[in-house]
Amino acid sequence: MHLDGNVLAGPLLELFREDMTTATARCASCGDVSVLATAMVYDAAPGWCVRCHVCGDVLLTFVRAGDRLRIDLRGVTALELPAG
Amino acid sequence: MGTVASTSAETPSGRSIWIDVPDWAGNIAGQHVDVRLTAPDGYQATRSYSLASSGPSPRLQLAVDKLPDGEVSPYLVDDLRAGDMLELRGPLGGWFVWSPSVEQPVQLIAGGSGVVPLVAMIRAHAASGSTAPMQLLYSVRTPDDRFFADELEKLDNITYAYTRSGPPDATIGRLTKERLAAAVLPVGSAVFVCGPTGFVEAVASWLVDLGHDASLIKTERFGGA
Numbered sequence: 001m002h003l004d005g006n007v008l009a010g011p012l013l014e015l016f017r018e019d020m021t022t023a024t025a026r027c028a029s030c031g032d033v034s035v036l037a038t039a040m041v042y043d044a045a046p047g048w049c050v051r052c053h054v055c056g057d058v059l060l061t062f063v064r065a066g067d068r069l070r071i072d073l074r075g076v077t078a079l080e081l082p083a084g
Numbered sequence: 085m086g087t088v089a090s091t092s093a094e095t096p097s098g099r100s101i102w103i104d105v106p107d108w109a110g111n112i113a114g115q116h117v118d119v120r121l122t123a124p125d126g127y128q129a130t131r132s133y134s135l136a137s138s139g140p141s142p143r144l145q146l147a148v149d150k151l152p153d154g155e156v157s158p159y160l161v162d163d164l165r166a167g168d169m170l171e172l173r174g175p176l177g178g179w180f181v182w183s184p185s186v187e188q189p190v191q192l193i194a195g196g197s198g199v200v201p202l203v204a205m206i207r208a209h210a211a212s213g214s215t216a217p218m219q220l221l222y223s224v225r226t227p228d229d230r231f232f233a234d235e236l237e238k239l240d241n242i243t244y245a246y247t248r249s250g251p252p253d254a255t256i257g258r259l260t261k262e263r264l265a266a267a268v269l270p271v272g273s274a275v276f277v278c279g280p281t282g283f284v285e286a287v288a289s290w291l292v293d294l295g296h297d298a299s300l301i302k303t304e305r306f307g308g309a
Contacts, residue, residue: 001281004305007132009176010118019178037179038303 005039008048011062012036015069023081028074029057088168089143094231098149098197099161103170105142113138113208114181114201114276114304117146117174121156131156134201134278134304135175136232138208147231149197180304182276184212188300191269192220193287195279198306199224199231202278206239221267223247223259223283243267259283261290271295274302281305 005021012020021037032054039059040051047063052075059075073079086103094100115138120130131154137145150161164170182190182205190209192202199222209218219241224230225248236242244250245259245267255263264287268275275296277287284305292298 001307002305003281003307004303006116006177006180006304009116009178010130010132010173013173013176019176021180022178035179037177043307 002040002042002051004041004053005036005050007041008036008039008050008062011048011064011069012071015071018081018084020079020081023079025059025076026078027052027055027057027059028077030055033078086144086170086172088164088166088170090166091164094147094233095149095229097161097229098147098231099164100136100231101146101148101160101164103144103146103172105144105172108142108144109175110140111135111138111144111175112178112181112183113204115175115177115204116201117144117172118176119146119156119160120171120173121159122171129155132176132306133160134204136200136203136207138204139211147197147200147203149231180276180278180302182208182274184208184214186274187214187216189217189269189273190219191273191275192218193264193268193275193277193279194220194222194224195283195287196224196229197231198277198279198283198304200278201304202276203232203235205276217241217269217273219243219269221245221259221264223279226250259287261293264290265294268294271297272300274300276302276304278304279306281307 009021026033042049049061050059061072063070086105089102089104091101116132116134122128133146148160150157194202221243223245284303
């Protein structure tokens with residue numbers, strides 16, 4: 001069972017130093033543009049797999065391995081967030 | 085790091101936990117914290133918990149429901165005591181939030197312990213003197229399973245949907261689209277839905293069927309914790 005992008009607030013803060021749940025992501029597969037808070041998030045311990053809530057394709061994966069964080073943005077063609 | 089100030093029973097399986105975080109920057113109603121537990125062997129587990137508190141106060145309130153096979157919630161509910169230290173990060177999340185500047189009517193819909201961030205919104209709404217209508221639909225197993233029961237008892241803008249048992253005059257059973265339609269504010273209201281994934285998915289799709297604009301519906305799901 002999936003969660004949603006709200007749960008990514010903490011993990012993505014480590015990488016981006018900003019709240020990314022209000023950022024919009026454009027899906028490379030279907031072109032939908034939605035805030036990351038609405039994405040479907042699957043537990044893939046020690047990380048997360050994030051899927052488009054419209055078409056279900058992978059937007060990004062996020063992994064913590066030891067003292068490294070890695071994000072794979074294969075399914076995101078644009079990220080946009082409110083300017084600070 | 086936070087220090088547990090006190091805990092108290094909310095339901096047979098849930099506890100409120102008050103935590104003092106001296107350098108807390110304040111939070112908006114609806115935000116959450118990530119709590120990280122570290123075992124003696126170094127194994128770590130992190131889970132997100134919504135805050136029932138909001139505003140500048142450095143004393144935070146969490147309310148946690150124990151999931152029997154959870155990794156973090158049994159410790160928080162059964163073992164945590166006043167004076168214990170807790171590693172947490174926050175406030176987190178800027179999307180599933182309500183602030184008094186919003187003038188739209190607001191419908192809150194909770195499934196089980198999903199009521200926690202919505203209670204933060206109810207409290208913030210009351211504290212701000214906002215004139216925007218706000219009401220809560222609370223789906224919960226039984227009256228004993230209600231979080232914040234005493235506090236909510238004093239409010240008249242709440243509809244309960246008991247799924248297992250309840251007062252003699254109550255309709256018992258899972259929420260349906262028809263019961264949802266009868267209980268929520270009209271189309272055009274902002275809607276916040278928080279609960280287990282299945283509950284949130286059902287409610288959100290019914291709301292859209294009933295004509296609510298998907299862009300006005302904000303959802304937050306929780307799972308194993």
